[in-house]
Amino acid sequence: MRARKSSRIITARLKAERSGAQRPTAVLIPRAERFISNAAAILCVISCSFHRIIQPDSGRKLLHSSSGDSGALSRQQVSRRRGMKDRLEQLKATCDTDDPDDVEIAVDNAAFMDEFFSQIEDIRNSIDKIDENVVEVKKLFSVILSAPTSDQKTQDDLEAMTNDIKKLANNARNKLKTIERNLETEEEERVSADMRIRKSQHAVLSRKFVDVMTKYNEAQVDFRERSKGRIQRQLEITGKSTTDDELEEMLESGNAAVFTAGIVDSGISKQALNEIEARHKDIVRLESSIKELHDMFVDIAMLVENQGDIIDNIEVNVSKAVDHVAVAKTETKKAVRYQSNARKKVIIIVCAVLVILAVIALVIGLVVGLR
Numbered sequence: 001m002r003a004r005k006s007s008r009i010i011t012a013r014l015k016a017e018r019s020g021a022q023r024p025t026a027v028l029i030p031r032a033e034r035f036i037s038n039a040a041a042i043l044c045v046i047s048c049s050f051h052r053i054i055q056p057d058s059g060r061k062l063l064h065s066s067s068g069d070s071g072a073l074s075r076q077q078v079s080r081r082r083g084m085k086d087r088l089e090q091l092k093a094t095c096d097t098d099d100p101d102d103v104e105i106a107v108d109n110a111a112f113m114d115e116f117f118s119q120i121e122d123i124r125n126s127i128d129k130i131d132e133n134v135v136e137v138k139k140l141f142s143v144i145l146s147a148p149t150s151d152q153k154t155q156d157d158l159e160a161m162t163n164d165i166k167k168l169a170n171n172a173r174n175k176l177k178t179i180e181r182n183l184e185t186e187e188e189e190r191v192s193a194d195m196r197i198r199k200s201q202h203a204v205l206s207r208k209f210v211d212v213m214t215k216y217n218e219a220q221v222d223f224r225e226r227s228k229g230r231i232q233r234q235l236e237i238t239g240k241s242t243t244d245d246e247l248e249e250m251l252e253s254g255n256a257a258v259f260t261a262g263i264v265d266s267g268i269s270k271q272a273l274n275e276i277e278a279r280h281k282d283i284v285r286l287e288s289s290i291k292e293l294h295d296m297f298v299d300i301a302m303l304v305e306n307q308g309d310i311i312d313n314i315e316v317n318v319s320k321a322v323d324h325v326a327v328a329k330t331e332t333k334k335a336v337r338y339q340s341n342a343r344k345k346v347i348i349i350v351c352a353v354l355v356i357l358a359v360i361a362l363v364i365g366l367v368v369g370l371r
Helices: 002-054 057-070 075-096 100-146 152-187 193-237 244-253 256-261 270-306 308-370
Strands: none
Touching: 100 152, 100 193, 152 193, 152 270, 193 244, 193 270
């Protein structure tokens, strides 16, 4: 009997130990499943929150799609849509009934500015062409002064260049005067941004025109002085010395016969006499060209003098603009560097937050799962 009881006890203990060994496995499996599901849910919430931070409109789209799937719009939304539609129709009707004069004024103003800039471009091209011709004229002056005798081809080229400069200068001057008269007429009627633009363009081109004509005048004066020096040296070679005043009187006579009559008694050679006469003719032609351009030059110079304040303001504004551009470049480089650093910091912070949240989610999942 005792043996049977002890065997039964041993058998019961073995069954209890077996059931106890199997119980933790049966308990841990559902706990692990709960832990995994909790961790997945927390990570899903974190990812959704981060997605909303990056793209705040995504939540709205999801809500809108879910509400669209339900197919139920509130009465307030319907009324708002109807109000927006009515407002759109009202705006269309207002646009259709607008005064066409306003549109015509805007179109006319744009067309007028296009015509103005076309004139400005024409004037600028004329001034640039004058500048190129002045360079060629200087070369021809040097050729004439270096040659022992006057070359007819060189003289013809010089005359053609002079006539071209005169034509271009008259064209630029007339257009500048026309723009000036228009500005004076319209200045009393209105003051606008396009008026300031036109004044600035006119002032800049007037100054540029005076500068190029001044360069041309300086080239002419230099050629005259050097030609007069050649004549004076030829007279000194023959033993006849003349003062500047005496030579100026002979040059101002403008008559070659009177000019040679004053020096024929010096007994100079025919070649020297021909060179003196050629230089005299060059000076006479040059002075005629200078006189023709004098009035035009003075007129534009007076115009530029009256516009001194405008031109000074333009130069000041240009210098300030250059300084501002330099400062802007420096500030832009700093901004790019700061933006790059800020972007890196944001990425680091976001990654750190995600890691922390993941750790918290794992800890919470472990705690919840082990309970």
